[in-house]
Amino acid sequence: MTDLSQSPASGDVPKQKKLGNSLLELTDRTKRRNAAETRFKAYGIVAIAIGLLMLVVLVTTIFSRGLGAFQQTFITLEVELLEDKLDKSGNRDLDEIKKVTTFGYAPIIRDAVAAKVSELGIETPLKPKAMADILSKDAAATLRAYVIENPDQIGETVEFRFLAQSRVDGYLKSRVSRDSIGNDKNISAEQLDLVDALVAADVIEKTFNLSFILGSDASDARPEAAGMGVSMLGSLFMMLVVLVLALPIGVAASIYLEEFAPQNWLTDIIEVNISNLAAVPSIVFGILGLAVFINYMHLPSSAPLVGGLVLTLMTLPTIIISTRASLKAVPPSIRDAALGVGASKMQSVFHHVLPLAAPGILTGTIIGLAQALGETAPLLLIGMVGFIASNAPGTISEGLLSPNSAMPAQIYEWAKRADPAFYERAWGGIIILLVFLITMNTLAVILRRRFERRW
Amino acid sequence: MSFVKLTASTLAIAAVSATAAAARDQVQVAGSSTVLPYASIVAEAFGENFDFPTPVVESGGSSAGLKRFCEGVGENTIDIANASRAIREKEIKACADAGVTDIIEVRIGYDGIVFASDINGNGFEFTPSDWFLALSDQIVVDGELVANPNKTWNEVNADFPAQPIQAFVPGTKHGTREVFEEKVILTGCEETGALEAFTAANGGDEDAAEKACIALRTDGVSVDIDGDYTETLARIESNKDGIGVFGLAFYENNTDKLQVATMSGVVPSTESISTGEYPVSRPLFFYVKKAHIGVIPGLKEYAEFFISDEVAGPDGPLAEYGLVSDPELAKTQEAVAAEATMGGNS
Numbered sequence: 001m002t003d004l005s006q007s008p009a010s011g012d013v014p015k016q017k018k019l020g021n022s023l024l025e026l027t028d029r030t031k032r033r034n035a036a037e038t039r040f041k042a043y044g045i046v047a048i049a050i051g052l053l054m055l056v057v058l059v060t061t062i063f064s065r066g067l068g069a070f071q072q073t074f075i076t077l078e079v080e081l082l083e084d085k086l087d088k089s090g091n092r093d094l095d096e097i098k099k100v101t102t103f104g105y106a107p108i109i110r111d112a113v114a115a116k117v118s119e120l121g122i123e124t125p126l127k128p129k130a131m132a133d134i135l136s137k138d139a140a141a142t143l144r145a146y147v148i149e150n151p152d153q154i155g156e157t158v159e160f161r162f163l164a165q166s167r168v169d170g171y172l173k174s175r176v177s178r179d180s181i182g183n184d185k186n187i188s189a190e191q192l193d194l195v196d197a198l199v200a201a202d203v204i205e206k207t208f209n210l211s212f213i214l215g216s217d218a219s220d221a222r223p224e225a226a227g228m229g230v231s232m233l234g235s236l237f238m239m240l241v242v243l244v245l246a247l248p249i250g251v252a253a254s255i256y257l258e259e260f261a262p263q264n265w266l267t268d269i270i271e272v273n274i275s276n277l278a279a280v281p282s283i284v285f286g287i288l289g290l291a292v293f294i295n296y297m298h299l300p301s302s303a304p305l306v307g308g309l310v311l312t313l314m315t316l317p318t319i320i321i322s323t324r325a326s327l328k329a330v331p332p333s334i335r336d337a338a339l340g341v342g343a344s345k346m347q348s349v350f351h352h353v354l355p356l357a358a359p360g361i362l363t364g365t366i367i368g369l370a371q372a373l374g375e376t377a378p379l380l381l382i383g384m385v386g387f388i389a390s391n392a393p394g395t396i397s398e399g400l401l402s403p404n405s406a407m408p409a410q411i412y413e414w415a416k417r418a419d420p421a422f423y424e425r426a427w428g429g430i431i432i433l434l435v436f437l438i439t440m441n442t443l444a445v446i447l448r449r450r451f452e453r454r455w
Numbered sequence: 456m457s458f459v460k461l462t463a464s465t466l467a468i469a470a471v472s473a474t475a476a477a478a479r480d481q482v483q484v485a486g487s488s489t490v491l492p493y494a495s496i497v498a499e500a501f502g503e504n505f506d507f508p509t510p511v512v513e514s515g516g517s518s519a520g521l522k523r524f525c526e527g528v529g530e531n532t533i534d535i536a537n538a539s540r541a542i543r544e545k546e547i548k549a550c551a552d553a554g555v556t557d558i559i560e561v562r563i564g565y566d567g568i569v570f571a572s573d574i575n576g577n578g579f580e581f582t583p584s585d586w587f588l589a590l591s592d593q594i595v596v597d598g599e600l601v602a603n604p605n606k607t608w609n610e611v612n613a614d615f616p617a618q619p620i621q622a623f624v625p626g627t628k629h630g631t632r633e634v635f636e637e638k639v640i641l642t643g644c645e646e647t648g649a650l651e652a653f654t655a656a657n658g659g660d661e662d663a664a665e666k667a668c669i670a671l672r673t674d675g676v677s678v679d680i681d682g683d684y685t686e687t688l689a690r691i692e693s694n695k696d697g698i699g700v701f702g703l704a705f706y707e708n709n710t711d712k713l714q715v716a717t718m719s720g721v722v723p724s725t726e727s728i729s730t731g732e733y734p735v736s737r738p739l740f741f742y743v744k745k746a747h748i749g750v751i752p753g754l755k756e757y758a759e760f761f762i763s764d765e766v767a768g769p770d771g772p773l774a775e776y777g778l779v780s781d782p783e784l785a786k787t788q789e790a791v792a793a794e795a796t797m798g799g800n801s
Contacts, residue, residue, distance in 0.1 A: 054500035101504040103765045141503045144715060180602065180711035219499040221776050240790040298531045383519065384512030386485070387495035388500060395569055404509045416514075418578050452670045 013072035062430050063332050068173050069428025072209035073164040073255060073295075075135060075198065079112040080145060083155045092151045102140040105147075106132070109139050109162075122197040126190050134191055136163035137449060138225040140219065164204060173207050174419065179453035199382045212428060217389045217410065223421035226414070228429050234304050234384070234404030235373055235436075237393075239402070241308025242315055242372050247301055249312075250319035255314060257320075258327045259349050266299025285314045286378030294382060300381035302403035311372040318371065324355040359451035366444040370437050375407040385409040407433045472536040473487070479530045482510035482757050486520020486537030487630055488683050489566060489702050490739050493773050494537050499762045501770065505760070507753030512537075515684075516666055517630035519655035521742070525550035528746045534754050536742045539566065539630030557796040561758060562787055563767055565779040567703035568634055568735045573695045573711040577616045579716035583734075587610050588645025589620050590677045593669040595652045603672045623690050623699040624671070626681035634737040635700055636669040639718075642734070667789065704730070704777025728779040736779065758791050763771035 023406065026034070072130025081225075083090060085108055087097050124131065139162040147154065167187040170176035172195075181187055198204040261267045289310035293299045299306050308378040330353050338348035379385055382403050393399035405413070407429065414426040460697060484494055491514040502509030517538040524536035525546060542560065560667060570581060588611045588732075591710045593600050608615035626630040644665075646652045653664035678685045680699075687699040690707060698716070703723055706713055718735055727733040741761070748755045760766060762784060767773050769780045781787065 010498065098506075101765070102500060152567060176711070183710035183714075185710075219495040221496045222499075223773055292671075294531055298529075301483065301531065302513075364762060383483070383485075383513055385510070387491065387498060388496075388511050389499055389509045390481070390511075391509075402508075403483075417683050418490075418684065418705040420709065420711075 017039055040421050041344055045106070053073075053193075061191050062427060062434070064218060065424065066427030066431045068175070069212055069425045069431075070209060071173070072208050072212065073169040073172050073204060073206045074161045075163050075164050075204050076159065077109075077112045077116055077203075078157050078159050079108060079143065080115075080157045080283070081154045086147055087151070087154050092154065094148065094151060097148060097151055097154075101142070102144050105140040105143045109143065111134060114204060116193070117198075120197070120201050120203070122201075124190060124193065124194050124197075126194060126333070130188070130191065131194060133187075134165055134168050134195060136165050137222045137223045138163050141212060163222075163224045164195075166419060168192075168204070169206075170421060171195060172199070172204075175424070212425070213432065216391060217387065217405065219387065219389070220417055220419060220422075223419045223425065226422070226425055228410060228432050230388075230390060230405060231405040231407050231410035232432070233399060234307070235405065235406045237304035237396075238308040238311055238406060239369055239373060241305060242312050242369060243365070244360050245309070245312045245366065246315045246319050250316050250365075251323055251361060254320045254323035254327060255349060257349045258324050260352070262344070274317050278321060280376075282314055282375055283377040283380070286381040288313065289378060290381045300385075300401055300403070301390060303401050304384075304404050304406075305400040306382050307384050307406060308400075310373060310378045314375065314378060315368040315372045318368040319361075319365055322367070323357070326360025326364065327353060329360065330356045349426075356453060359447055363444045363448045366440050366447070370440040373436060373440070374408055376406075376412050379409045385413055387413070391455065394429045407436070471659070476745065477695045479769060480534065480712060480752055481508040483513075483753050484510055484535040484537060484741070484753055485513040485515060485523050485533045486528060486539070486741070487517040487739070488514040488676070489517075489539040489631060490563070490741065491627075491737070492705060492776060493563065493778055494761075495714050496776060497757070497766055500766065501753075501757050501760050505753065506694065510535075510757055511689065516628040518628050521546050521716065522549075523746065524742060525553055525555055527553040528555055528744065529763035530751070532744075533560050534744055535706050535746045535758070538740045539611045539737065540633050541738070541740060542742060542797075550575070555744060555746070556712070559743040559745055559791065559794060560595040561743060561762060561791055562738050562776070562781055562783075563741060563743050563759045564773065564781045564784075565728055565736045565781065566739050566777070567723045567725075567733055568631060568721045568737065569703050570698055570718065571691075571702050571706050572591075572698045572716065572717040573691055574712055574714045576695050576714070577618055578620075578714060579608075579615065581716050581729050582644045582646070582719050585615075586622075586639045587647055587668070588612075590622055590624075590671050591640060591644065591668065593653075593667065595649045598652075600652055600656055601650075603674075603676075606676075607769050620676050621694060621697045622677045623687045623697055624677055625681050625687075625700055626679040630679060630737070631700065631702065637734045638737075640669045640671070641665060645682035668718045681764070684730060694779065702777070703779075707777050723761070723775065723776065724780050729782070738781075739778070745789075745794060748794065755791075755794070759788070762787050 026051050082329055083420045085104065086100055090097060092447040109127045110132040114130045117124060117131060138320050139160075141162065143160060146160070148156070164301050165186070167176050167181070168191075171187075171192055176191060178188070178192060181189065181192070191354035197202060211225070211229075212227045216224065216230035217227070218225035235323050257267060257271065277440070289306060292299050333357065338352045339345070343351065383403070386405070388405045390403055393402050393404075396419070411429040411433065414429060461607070468584040484498070491512060491793050494512045498510040498512050501507065517540055520533075520536040521542060523533050526532050542558070547558070550556070553781060570579070572579065588594055588603075589605055589608070591603055594605075595601075596604070605611050605620060605653050607617050607619055609617045615692075623736055624635060624715060636693040653667045654661055657667065663708070678690070680690065684705040686702050687701060689698050692712065701713070703725070706715055707724075718733060721727050721733045723733045723735075728736045741758075743754065764772055764784065767780055767784060769779070771780070774780050
């Protein structure tokens with residue numbers, strides 16, 4: 001760097017001479033410059049290595065902690081649906097059957113567990129109630145739903161696959177050990193003995209759990225029954241709203257600004273503000289959504305429609321900026337040629353410029369959607385974070401208006417809960433969310449590769 | 456430009472959906488994160504056993520929930536606020552100003568507050584005085600009020616190990632904080648005789664003296680946790696000297712990581728709390744907007760189901776999760792059935 005100023009000043013003749021001597025022999029200065037270059041390359045490699053290491057740590061942590069959530073422990077039992085407990089009058093009147101609450105089903109399950117244990121000849125000091133406690137609280141609900149759906153089965157013996165409670169599940173996944181349950185009142189060593197015996201008899205088994213992906217959230221008392229499905233639908237509905245609103249509005253705004261708008265102070269201000277909006281923290285949009293959509297417009301809170309509107313506001317600047325960039329990338333010669341053969345301004349834009357910019361616009365939109373999909377903060381304030389165990393909506397309008405959560409909100413909610421089993425599910429949820437994000441980003445890359453034209 | 460269009464289309468969507476949104480058919484609940492697990496257990500069972508949709512339960516803290524509760528009457532306001540403390544006069548007034556006059560107060564049971572530390576660390580047997588001496592901003596030394604000089608637990612009580620004092624207490628937005636201040640710090644203040652010194656220093660003003668008692672030190676020894684108990688647990692896992700304030704139910708779900716300290720010689724459990732032996736407990740409530748009963752389907756049924764014997768009784772799922780059931784549950788059931796409002800009859 002200093003060689004220019006140094007060489008005339010030094011006047012060092014032998015050194016000067018040496019400089020011109022040979023291309024093959026390196027001078028000190030050249031060595032230094034080469035060393036600097038080598039060092040810089042090394043820095044770059046170290047930076048990339050650190051990045052990769054972080055990625056590997058992140059991915060291995062997520063997968064090692066989260067994969068367990070996709071497996072669940074089930075207990076297979078034959079349950080006798082006693083008529084005198086479930087339908088006292090015996091007339092199979094659905095309204096009367098519905099009067100028996102899930103609490104009324106507990107004794108039936110208790111009997112079924114006790115029958116199974118004695119049938120297998122397992123010795124245990126436990127009372128039937130303590131034996132039944134290795135089952136999830138969800139079992140009674142499963143049973144009741146089945147009976148209401150099939151009232152003709154009352155009186156029969158039906159085989160069910162019930163969820164095991166979270167401690168039993170944790171025991172089979174080595175999350176819970178005999179040492180760690182010393183003070184735990186949810187499970188005892190005798191119950192674990194029973195579990196071991198039932199595992200040996202193939203009554204208890206750990207299998208893939210589809211309901212983690214498709215099911216709905218469950219309360220703190222039964223983490224084993226919680227699933228991502230309903231919040232996935234919530235996210236889907238929000239993304240629909242974002243797509244339907246943000247894409248046309250964003251594209252229309254960018255085409256106008258890029259192709260038609262006069263260059264004056266007003267459009268300059270709008271441009272600057274769009275760039276500013278892209279940098280506004282997302283929680284601000286949440287507060288705006290609460291004030292405008294819920295308090296002023298009286299839209300229902302916790303609804304994916306409101307969530308989608310808020311996320312639209314958030315995604316719009318991203319879409320506008322990327323759309324304008326891809327419109328700019330279309331060479332002016334295309335426009336000139338279209339105008340030259342007599343097309344109107346609008347024809348040149350819609351027939352020639354827009355189709356060429358479409359891959360870029362789509363890519364920007366997908367990236368914007370992926371960003372919106374992972375957003376939690378704006379949803380906090382509009383009531384989409386909480387216990388929302390609604391069932392899958394029947395129609396689109398119901399899906400948009402009935403309360404729902406979103407995938408990242410569901411993960412956040414699980415991570416807060418007391419039972420460690422929810423922690424595993426939070427990591428499992430992250431895996432599902434990551435799969436969606438990676439799919440969307442891959443789609444964006446493929447679209448760009450496939451359709452993008454370079455000049 | 457985009458905003459004009461944006462507003463236009465939002466308005467259009469709002470107009471279309473407003474008709475469909477006219478009738479909200481599920482109960483909306485918000486409030487205390489301590490009550491949230493209980494409320495979600497009830498909401499889930501309610502959705503299973505009744506033909507009404509599952510209520511939506513949000514958390515956010517007692518104060519935040521009551522604030523939303525008091526925003527007014529109408530379908531865009533919540534129906535029920537969960538609280539881990541009783542509603543304050545100020546909040547009742549705020550409610551009344553917004554038109555929420557008839558409020559039904561429902562006590563669901565009691566919850567214990569426990570002190571727990573890392574399972575592999577030292578065990579503690581606390582008294583309220585220990586906590587006052589460890590965390591209060593000012594304590595009495597040789598008859599003088601001085602800034603709290605205690606740095607390790609053995610300075611507080613010679614029986615304790617020489618472990619640095621590091622406490623994680625709930626932030627002021629939590630109802631738990633109030634109970635901690637009242638039942639532990641203030642009691643300790645009285646027991647150590649510091650209350651008299653504070654009263655004297657404040658010229659006989661007892662309210663000011665009590666306020667001075669519960670002022671916690673701000674030199675980093677006591678850390679306010681504004682998040683949930685999971686955050687407190689994470690702090691203890693990273694700082695093994697830390698002692699955290701938890702709800703009993705949270706501790707009982709994490710017995711593999713935490714050990715519980717006794718208070719005045721009593722081990723906290725649902726039994727010792729229901730007999731009143733364990734001193735640090737508080738009632739849990741939810742508040743129902745009477746004006747919404749009959750408008751929001753299932754609201755009264757949800758409230759009645761919540762406090763029914765099979766749910767909130769000693770053998771119900773709530774007690775199993777850690778709630779100490781209310782011995783006077785029958786009275787509460789009657790009050791809810793009669794829709795008795797606060798100030799109306801109680």
